[in-house]
Structure formats: C-alpha cells, structure tokens
Amino acid sequence: MSNALLEAFVALQDWLLAHLLEPVLLTLGLGSYLEMAFDGVEFFLCGVLQITAAYLLLRPLEALRPIEVWPDRKAVRVDVLYSLLDRLGIIPLLVFALLAPLFVSVDGWLRFHDIIPPQLEDLFPALEARPLLSFLIYLILLDFAEYWRHRFSHTLRWWWALHAIHHSQRQMTLWTDSRNHLLDDLIGGFWFAVIALLIGVPPGHFIILLIAVKTVENLSHVNARLSFGRLGELLLVSPRYHRWHHAIELPEGRQYRFGCNFAILFPIWDQLFGTQYRGQAMPPSGLSHGPLAESAAQSGFWRQQWEGLRALLATVLPASSPPQTALAHAPTTAVPLPSHAADQQRARHPSETP
Amino acid sequence: MIALFFAHIVRRPAGWLLMILLLCSTTAAHALLAIALNSADGTISLIDTETYQVTGKATVCKEPHHLMPTPDEKSVVIACAASNQLVFFDPTTGQEQKRIRNISDPYQLGYSPNRKWFVATSLRLDRVDLYDPTDFRLLARLPAPKTPSHMAFDDGSQFVFVTLQDSNEVMAISLGTQKIVWVMPVAATPAGIVMSPDNRYLLVACMGEGVVEVIDWRAQKSVRKVPTATAAHNLQPKGDGRHFFVSNRSVDGSISLLDTQTMTVVEKYDVPGGPDDMMVRADGKELWATARFARKVQVIDLVSKKLKMSIPVGSSPHGVFFLNHAGLR
Numbered sequence: 001m002s003n004a005l006l007e008a009f010v011a012l013q014d015w016l017l018a019h020l021l022e023p024v025l026l027t028l029g030l031g032s033y034l035e036m037a038f039d040g041v042e043f044f045l046c047g048v049l050q051i052t053a054a055y056l057l058l059r060p061l062e063a064l065r066p067i068e069v070w071p072d073r074k075a076v077r078v079d080v081l082y083s084l085l086d087r088l089g090i091i092p093l094l095v096f097a098l099l100a101p102l103f104v105s106v107d108g109w110l111r112f113h114d115i116i117p118p119q120l121e122d123l124f125p126a127l128e129a130r131p132l133l134s135f136l137i138y139l140i141l142l143d144f145a146e147y148w149r150h151r152f153s154h155t156l157r158w159w160w161a162l163h164a165i166h167h168s169q170r171q172m173t174l175w176t177d178s179r180n181h182l183l184d185d186l187i188g189g190f191w192f193a194v195i196a197l198l199i200g201v202p203p204g205h206f207i208i209l210l211i212a213v214k215t216v217e218n219l220s221h222v223n224a225r226l227s228f229g230r231l232g233e234l235l236l237v238s239p240r241y242h243r244w245h246h247a248i249e250l251p252e253g254r255q256y257r258f259g260c261n262f263a264i265l266f267p268i269w270d271q272l273f274g275t276q277y278r279g280q281a282m283p284p285s286g287l288s289h290g291p292l293a294e295s296a297a298q299s300g301f302w303r304q305q306w307e308g309l310r311a312l313l314a315t316v317l318p319a320s321s322p323p324q325t326a327l328a329h330a331p332t333t334a335v336p337l338p339s340h341a342a343d344q345q346r347a348r349h350p351s352e353t354p
Numbered sequence: 355m356i357a358l359f360f361a362h363i364v365r366r367p368a369g370w371l372l373m374i375l376l377l378c379s380t381t382a383a384h385a386l387l388a389i390a391l392n393s394a395d396g397t398i399s400l401i402d403t404e405t406y407q408v409t410g411k412a413t414v415c416k417e418p419h420h421l422m423p424t425p426d427e428k429s430v431v432i433a434c435a436a437s438n439q440l441v442f443f444d445p446t447t448g449q450e451q452k453r454i455r456n457i458s459d460p461y462q463l464g465y466s467p468n469r470k471w472f473v474a475t476s477l478r479l480d481r482v483d484l485y486d487p488t489d490f491r492l493l494a495r496l497p498a499p500k501t502p503s504h505m506a507f508d509d510g511s512q513f514v515f516v517t518l519q520d521s522n523e524v525m526a527i528s529l530g531t532q533k534i535v536w537v538m539p540v541a542a543t544p545a546g547i548v549m550s551p552d553n554r555y556l557l558v559a560c561m562g563e564g565v566v567e568v569i570d571w572r573a574q575k576s577v578r579k580v581p582t583a584t585a586a587h588n589l590q591p592k593g594d595g596r597h598f599f600v601s602n603r604s605v606d607g608s609i610s611l612l613d614t615q616t617m618t619v620v621e622k623y624d625v626p627g628g629p630d631d632m633m634v635r636a637d638g639k640e641l642w643a644t645a646r647f648a649r650k651v652q653v654i655d656l657v658s659k660k661l662k663m664s665i666p667v668g669s670s671p672h673g674v675f676f677l678n679h680a681g682l683r
Contacts, residue, residue: 014627014648026562034561112479114458122455
C-alpha cells in the first residue's frame with residue numbers, strides 16, 4: 001500500500017516536472033536547476049497533502065467543537081490565502097531565492113578559507129548511523145531556536161510591528177498559522193538558515209521537519225475546544241496552550257509582559273525560560289491594541305503587507321507618522337470569557353498604550 | 355591454531371568440500387553486490403545483481419552525491435557534500451570501512467590515472483580541491499565559478515578538466531603547477547566530461563542543448579557537437595575502447611550510445627525517470643543507470659536493447675557501482 005502510494009506520488013511528481021517545469025528550464029538554459037525543481041515539486045505536493053490532511057481532519061473539529069462561533073468567516077479568507085502561498089511553496093521559494101545567494105557566498109567564503117562549521121555528527125559520530133535519533137535531535141534544536149525567534153519577534157518593537165499581523169486575527173482558525181508579514185517570513189527564513197548552517201541540518205530532513213512543524217502549527221491554531229490534558233501539554237503544544245499565546249489580553253505577571261507560551265512544538269522551553277502560562281480557559285484571540293490599524297487587521301493581503309511595513313517604519317523612523325488608528329478592540333462578543341481565577345489578564349505589549 | 359585447523363580439514367574430503375564452498379561463496383559475493391547511492395535519503399541501497407533485489411540499506415551521511423572506486427577497487431568512495439566527509443565502503447560486502455572528515459563539500463570525485471591526485475569539485479561553493487590521495491591532505495584549492503560539476507583527466511595526468519555548469523565553460527587545471535591554465539566556452543549547461551580513448555578529445559555532455567560537444571583539448575577548440583537527446587548529462591565508457599553511453603537526464607529520459615570513431619550516435623534506449631550515473635557489466639550485456647527522478651535503478655538489456663528491470667531504491671539515486679564491471683576508461 002505504502003509502496004503504491006509512493007509510486008503514485010513519484011509518478012505525479014515526474015509528470016509535473018516533465019510537463020510544466022523541465023521544458024521551461026531547458027529552454028531558458030537553466031538545466032542546472034532541474035534537481036532543485038524536482039525538490040520544489042516534492043515540496044509543493046507535500047504541501048498539497050499536508051493542507052488537505054489538515055483541512056479534512058481539523059475543519060470538522062472546528063465545526064463540532066468550536067471555541068468561537070462567528071456570523072460569517074469572511075475574515076478567515078485572507079488566512080486561507082496566506083496558507084496556500086506558504087504551504088504550496090510560493091513564499092518559501094521567494095525567501096529561498098533572496099537568501100540562498102547570501103548564504104552560499106558566506107558559506108563559500110568560510111570553506112574556501114578552510115573554516116568548516118562543526119556539525120552535530122562531528123561532535124557525536126554515533127548519530128551518523130541513527131537517522132531517527134538524529135532527526136529527533138535536529139527537531140528539538142530547531143524548535144529551541146524557533147522558541148527564541150518567536151520570543152524576539154514579540155520583544156523587539158520593530159519585529160513586533162511585523163509579527164502583530166499574525167496576532168491581529170480575531171477569528172483564529174487552522175489557517176491562521178501562515179498569516180505573516182512577508183518580511184517576518186524572510187527574517188524567519190534567515191534565522192532558520194543560520195541555525196541550519198551552524199548545526200548542519202541534513203537536507204533530506206528539511207521537508208519532513210517542515211511538515212512536522214506545520215502540522216502541529218495548524219493544529220495549535222485551530223478554533224476547537226481541544227487540549228491535551230495537563231500531562232500532554234507538558235509534551236506538545238495544544239490548541240488550548242497556544243490560544244493563550246494569542247489571547248486578546250495576556251495573563252498577569254511581569255514575565256508575561258511580552259506574551260506567554262512562545263513554544264512552537266515543545267512547551268518545555270516556556271517552562272525553562274519562565275514564559276509558560278497554563279490557563280484552563282479558551283480565551284478570545286486578537287489584539288486589544290497594537291501597531292496595526294484594526295481596519296488593516298480585517299483587510300486583504302496587500303493592505304496588511306503595506307500596513308505592516310508602515311508600522312515597521314514607524315518604529316525605526318521616529319519622525320514618520322504612525323498608522324491611522326491603533327488597534328483598540330472592544331471586548332469580544334463571540335465568546336464570553338470564562339471566569340477562571342487563574343486567568344487574570346492584562347494588556348498585550350508594555351511598550352504600547354491603548 | 356589456524357594452521358592446525360587447516361591441516362585438520364584438508365586431510366578430509368568433507369574438509370575440501372567445505373573449503374571449496376567457502377571459496378565459491380566468497381567469489382559469488384564479490385560478483386553479486388551493486389551499491390546505489392541515494393542522495394536525498396543519505397543512504398546506499400545494496401542490490402543483488404543476479405536477482406535485482408534490494409538486500410540491504412545503510413545510512414551514509416548528509417547529501418552523498420557521487421561515488422567512485424579507489425584505483426585498487428578495494429573501496430568505493432562516497433562524496434558527502436553536506437557532511438564534509440568521504441566515506442569508504444567495501445564493494446564486496448557493502449560494509450563501511452572508514453570516514454575521512456573535514457573534506458569540505460565534496461561533490462564529484464576523481465583519481466588521476468597516475469594515482470597521484472585526488473580531485474573533488476564543490477558544485478555548490480564554486481571550488482575545485484586537489485588532495486594527496488595517500489593521506490587526503492589538501493594541496494591546492496582553486497576558485498571555479500560557476501558550479502564545477504564533473505571532471506576528466508588526460509592519460510598523462512597532466513591536467514584535470516572540469517565542467518562549469520552554470521557559466522557554460524570547461525576549465526583546465528594543471529596538476530603539476532596546480533594552476534588554472536585555461537577556460538573555454540562550450541554549449542549550455544555542461545555536466546559530464548570524459549577523455550576519448552585516444553586521449554585527443556574531451557567529450558562534454560551539455561544539458562542545455564542536448565549535445566555531446568567534442569573538444570580538441572590541446573588546441574582548446576570545439577570540433578563538433580553531436581546531438582543526443584534532451585538534457586544530455588553524463589558519459590560512461592562501454593568498455594570496448596570505442597563507445598560511450600550518454601545519459602539524457604530528462605524525466606522521459608533516454609541513453610544514447612556514442613561511437614567515438616565516427617562521433618555519431620549509433621543506438622538509443624528509452625530509460626524513463628532521469629537516467630544519470632551508469633555502470634556497464636563486464637560481459638557487456640547490461641547497463642545499469644540511476645534514475646534520479648524515479649527513485650529507481652534502471653537495468654537495460656543491451657542485447658534486446660530494452661529496459662529489463664526497474665529496481666526501487668531511495669530518493670534521488672545518484673551513483674551506482676559494482677565490481678563486475680566493464681572497463682572504466
């Protein structure tokens with residue numbers, strides 16, 4: 001069965017390469033890029049499978065056990081567009097095209113001068129023959145790096161100006177994960193590439209690593225009453241756990257002034273670095289105030305990109321004008337906040353005033 | 355102790371029988387194994403060349419790209435581009451023999467005919483490295499923009515010639531002086547390169563034009579272009595001192611047989627899946643080729659001129675080797 005599926009996958013991959021990309025590349029004298037195009041088609045097909053699986057598995061959950069019920073889902077449409085652009089490879093291709101020459105130049109210079117960045121297997125040669133263990137270690141290391149990238153994107157004011165787009169969605173669904181400013185994606189790609197270069201992530205692991213991360217991220221944004229229990233949420237980020245990260249108002253406490261629950265896959269990082277909040281409730285998501293105009297948060301792709309850029313410029317160029325109106329959400333009417341004693345909340349970002 | 359054991363068994367008929375069986379099984383193991391290299395998986399597949407069954411798989415490293423035998427054929431060397439290693443395998447058993455670390459980004463490998471030079475190209479980082487093959491000490495590192503891909507040597511081991519895939523050139527490096535001596539333009543996207551059996555011409559497979567370009571390397575002059583098929587990529591000697599197989603690495607794929615005396619294509623076989631690296635059996639009856647885009651090793655029956663077998667291996671197979679092969683030059 002699995003062989004038949006693999007055969008069908010490879011046949012489709014070959015067909016797409018042969019009929020869509022190969023003629024174009026060869027005509028343009030870009031035959032060198034055939035292997036890369038082959039990998040690109042694989043990424044695309046994996047994206048189609050991943051997004052289909054996420055929809056088939058998670059959308060029924062959203063329908064059956066919704067946290068919030070909305071009169072319509074118009075606000076979700078832009079997130080679907082973000083997801084398609086991300087998962088089907090358009091945004092990753094852009095990021096790769098921009099970053100690859102830079103990284104090849106740096107890596108080329110280093111190695112020309114016989115500076116070879118040490119890799120995990122150089123330190124622990126036993127990993128050479130244990131691909132599964134090696135995969136798990138790379139997953140943990142990358143998740144650790146992602147925790148800090150995510151935390152910095154909340155802490156640094158200029159970065160938060162971009163990342164706020166992701167948090168501005170009040171109708172958080174399985175599609176919200178990919179809702180990001182393109183510059184935020186570019187910085188994320190840069191971060192990932194630096195880490196990958198430093199620890200030597202095996203190219204063969206890339207797609208599986210991405211699928212693993214993206215699948216959990218789809219799940220963690222889902223609009224469904226779902227938790228993994230107290231024990232489960234020590235091991236893996238659940239929708240309830242991540243919902244607190246998106247909460248319109250954050251928990252009390254200085255440690256949460258920039259947010260809480262930054263972990264992407266493994267909550268252990270929040271626990272270790274004091275940013276974990278184990279709320280029992282399912283709070284409404286969004287921003288009570290922030291660098292983005294409310295109208296922009298509700299708008300389409302290009303408007304959001306433009307407003308994100310403006311917000312970024314406003315943080316780095318003091319003289320420039322801020323966005324027209326800062327976000328000042330009224331308390332959500334979709335779902336009443338549960339009155340859990342532990343779920344005391346406060347404003348979102350200390351550097352912003354409502 | 356060992357002498358006593360042998361003295362004991364040779365005195366008995368059953369002992370002789372046992373020894374003959376042992377010898378036969380060893381000989382058979384030498385002839386049976388093929389090693390296919392899976393670049394994207396970082397593994398090798400071990401294939402029984404008689405039954406065409408995959409009998410084993412071993413993890414090698416990150417992004418292994420090409421393999422080649424050592425001159426004495428006691429090892430197969432695998433170039434691990436992303437791991438910065440050379441990994442040596444026993445071609446009779448498929449067992450790992452040793453690893454050499456800190457070989458920066460090796461992609462394609464080559465021993466000079468006089469065995470004094472070991473050359474590695476770094477396709478990704480635009481570089482050619484010359485090593486001492488006895489201890490793999492780096493002797494020279496030369497910039498080679500852009501994307502140095504395959505290599506060939508002249509019979510006298512004076513030069514190594516390297517295709518520059520993205521700048522559409524061939525570069526000649528003097529092994530004596532360890533300097534680049536010339537660079538000349540060729541057809542688009544040159545990849546595979548070999549020396550003709552008479553040591554007069556370089557044959558360069560150019561993917562962008564689907565041709566093999568014939569170069570008089572002493573005069574640095576293009577002599578002719580022999581059309582093969584879309585995406586002509588690599589060359590492998592048939593072992594008769596005259597013909598070369600040319601893999602045309604498109605998805606629909608084919609392999610052409612080039613006669614170097616007439617410089618014409620004399621046969622062509624349909625080989626789907628992006629045929630890339632090849633190996634001919636010593637009896638000349640089979641051609642094995644890795645199909646990059648099909649995750650298979652394709653076996654072509656050279657008698658019936660048909661695809662005989664498709665052996666599923668790992669992702670992006672990029673090299674195949676077995677000991678029972680035809681001549682490699």
